[in-house]
Amino acid sequence: MTVEEDDRFAAALEECCRRVQRGEPLERCLADYPAAYQQELARLVPLAGRVGQLARDPSPEFQARLERRLLASVDEARRGRRVGLLSRLGRLFAGPAMRTATVALVVMAVLVGGGVEVEQAAADSLPDSPLYRVKEAREWVTLTLARDGETRVGVHAAQIAQRGRELERAVQTGKPRRVVDVLALRLAWSIDQIVDQALELQAQGNPRPARRALVALRAMERPLDRLTAQASPEARPALERLHTFLDEQERRLTVVVV
Amino acid sequence: MQQAPGELAELIGRARTYDRTAFADLYRLAVTPVYRYLAARLSSQEEAEELTQEVFLAALGGIQGLRAQDEAGVLSWLFQIARHKLADRLRQRYRQPSSPLAAAEELEAPQPRPEELAETNEARAEVREALEQLTGDQREVIVCKYVLGYDNERTARQVGKNVNAVNQLHHRALASLHRLLAKTEKAR
Numbered sequence: 001m002t003v004e005e006d007d008r009f010a011a012a013l014e015e016c017c018r019r020v021q022r023g024e025p026l027e028r029c030l031a032d033y034p035a036a037y038q039q040e041l042a043r044l045v046p047l048a049g050r051v052g053q054l055a056r057d058p059s060p061e062f063q064a065r066l067e068r069r070l071l072a073s074v075d076e077a078r079r080g081r082r083v084g085l086l087s088r089l090g091r092l093f094a095g096p097a098m099r100t101a102t103v104a105l106v107v108m109a110v111l112v113g114g115g116v117e118v119e120q121a122a123a124d125s126l127p128d129s130p131l132y133r134v135k136e137a138r139e140w141v142t143l144t145l146a147r148d149g150e151t152r153v154g155v156h157a158a159q160i161a162q163r164g165r166e167l168e169r170a171v172q173t174g175k176p177r178r179v180v181d182v183l184a185l186r187l188a189w190s191i192d193q194i195v196d197q198a199l200e201l202q203a204q205g206n207p208r209p210a211r212r213a214l215v216a217l218r219a220m221e222r223p224l225d226r227l228t229a230q231a232s233p234e235a236r237p238a239l240e241r242l243h244t245f246l247d248e249q250e251r252r253l254t255v256v257v258v
Numbered sequence: 259m260q261q262a263p264g265e266l267a268e269l270i271g272r273a274r275t276y277d278r279t280a281f282a283d284l285y286r287l288a289v290t291p292v293y294r295y296l297a298a299r300l301s302s303q304e305e306a307e308e309l310t311q312e313v314f315l316a317a318l319g320g321i322q323g324l325r326a327q328d329e330a331g332v333l334s335w336l337f338q339i340a341r342h343k344l345a346d347r348l349r350q351r352y353r354q355p356s357s358p359l360a361a362a363e364e365l366e367a368p369q370p371r372p373e374e375l376a377e378t379n380e381a382r383a384e385v386r387e388a389l390e391q392l393t394g395d396q397r398e399v400i401v402c403k404y405v406l407g408y409d410n411e412r413t414a415r416q417v418g419k420n421v422n423a424v425n426q427l428h429h430r431a432l433a434s435l436h437r438l439l440a441k442t443e444k445a446r
Contacts, residue, residue: 010425013432014410017403044432050385051404051435053378058293062307063286070285070314071278077318078276 009037016041017048072172079124126170127182149201153209156194157216163187164223171227171235180235184242191217195249202256214253220246267327274321281321284332285314291406292336298405299344299390301383309347313340330415337416348390388438396431399424 016029026045030038122134139159146152167183169175198213224246228239272280292313297306316339317324326332389397395417402413414424 006429007422007425010422010429013429014425017428043436044429047432047435047439048404050381050439051389051400053382054298054385054389055294055405055407056297056303056306057290058297058307058310062293062310063289066289066307066311066314067282067285069311070318071282073315073318074276074278074281078278 009040012037013041013044016045020045021048021052068172072169075124075169076173126166126175126179128175128179149197150206150209153194153197153201153212156190156197157212159190160187160194160216160220163190164220167227167239168223171231171239174232177232177234177238180231181238184238187220188242188245191220191246191249195252198253199256207257210253210257214250214257217246217250217253266329266332270324270326270332274324276321281318287329288333288336289314291333292340294405295337295340295401296344298401299386300347301386305347309340309343312343316343330412334416384439384442385435388435388442391438392431392434395419396427396434399427400431400435403428 012033016026016033019029020026026042029045030041033041122131122138125131125135139155139162143152143155143159146155163183163186167180167187170179170183194213194216198210201209224239224243228236228243231239269280269283273284289310293306293310296309296313297303300306300309313336317336320339324332324335326335389400392400398417399413402408402416403410408416410421410424414421417424417427419427
């Protein structure tokens with residue numbers, strides 16, 4: 001075959017493969033080409049179909065799972081960038097005493113409203129980050145400044161939701177077991193506090209906080225189920241214990257909420 | 259998902275700043291082609307999923323270096339990462355040959371009878387093995403056309419050749435595949 005003939009045959013092969021892939025019978029396609037081409041086309045065209053059998057699509061479950069995993073990594077990467085400057089600062093203050101002083105300074109900066117970057121970075125942090133202490137301090141201040149019991153129930157409800165988001169991030173990014181344990185413990189504490197506070201107010205004749213607390217607890221049920229299923233075998237027991245505790249506390253509230 | 263070229267360039271720009279939505283959109287645009295690209299060359303679903311994940315995580319790590327402005331550019335970049343990951347995996351397999359059981363994990367969707375399944379899996383494994391013996395360019399053309407379903411123009415863009423060269427590569431690839439598969443059938 002000359003180069004020119006070779007080119008012409010290559011084009012014929014391409015055309016014939018495309019027609020057969022579109023559903024045309026091979027014989028009809030072959031009939032449109034010179035006899036010299038027909039034997040070679042009959043040999044090669046069916047191979048296209050055999051290669052096509054290797055095509056496989058990802059399952060929707062896998063796609064969703066990977067998307068969640070990737071987006072958690074995107075969040076981590078974004079946080080990493082944001083905290084970059086702070087970590088460089090942190091390295092300058094490496095000793096424990098200096099670290100405490102840095103945290104205190106950072107808390108002050110947050111409280112006077114000047115540390116928007118710090119506040120945002122701390123809001124996204126998990127217990128394995130030094131910035132998590134900033135978040136804890138801020139939460140403690142918010143709770144302490146709550147003017148009455150009903151407001152405190154609202155603060156606890158917001159903190160329960162926040163702990164839920166943190167747990168989700170910790171599980172999805174494969175954080176070590178101790179991070180999940182700390183978060184589960186902190187969530188259990190908030191649940192305990194909200195229920196006690198709500199029941200106290202209920203006893204004083206105010207039913208609204210108990211209803212609010214019940215909504216906050218029920219909102220945790222499904223995410224907790226999902227996280228328990230997704231968690232690593234080491235992290236799972238803490239989440240299971242938390243689930244049992246959540247159920248118990250919910251029952252305490254259900255008795256009083258009509 | 260279809261994106262206008264300008265929109266996609268903007269999406270890529272936002273993904274570089276770790277914008278969640280932009281990265282999710284890019285992921286949804288590319289996950290099926292990347293998975294198909296890998297699954298065509300790997301025998302188990304688990305391995306294809308694992309490598310797809312590795313590709314996207316590596317892409318996230320290297321997103322700052324992405325200079326593509328359109329879908330073909332993004333996919334070329336991802337396929338390049340996928341080729342590296344595949345090469346690593348195949349090297350690893352060469353060093354630690356897998357047990358014969360690995361062949362039983364062949365990717366399969368519906369549930370035919372066991373003997374049919376075995377035959378189909380065997381036939382696919384033969385094609386896959388033959389595919390590995392083609393030259394890199396020949397294999398890319400075959401995968402683009404028959405696994406990713408690209409037309410000639412798109413295949414040409416993907417492999418960085420003109421349409422005429424793609425036709426030639428296609429012809430030689432099918433001729434080699436025919437020869438290799440005939441040899442396997444003869445040996446059986």
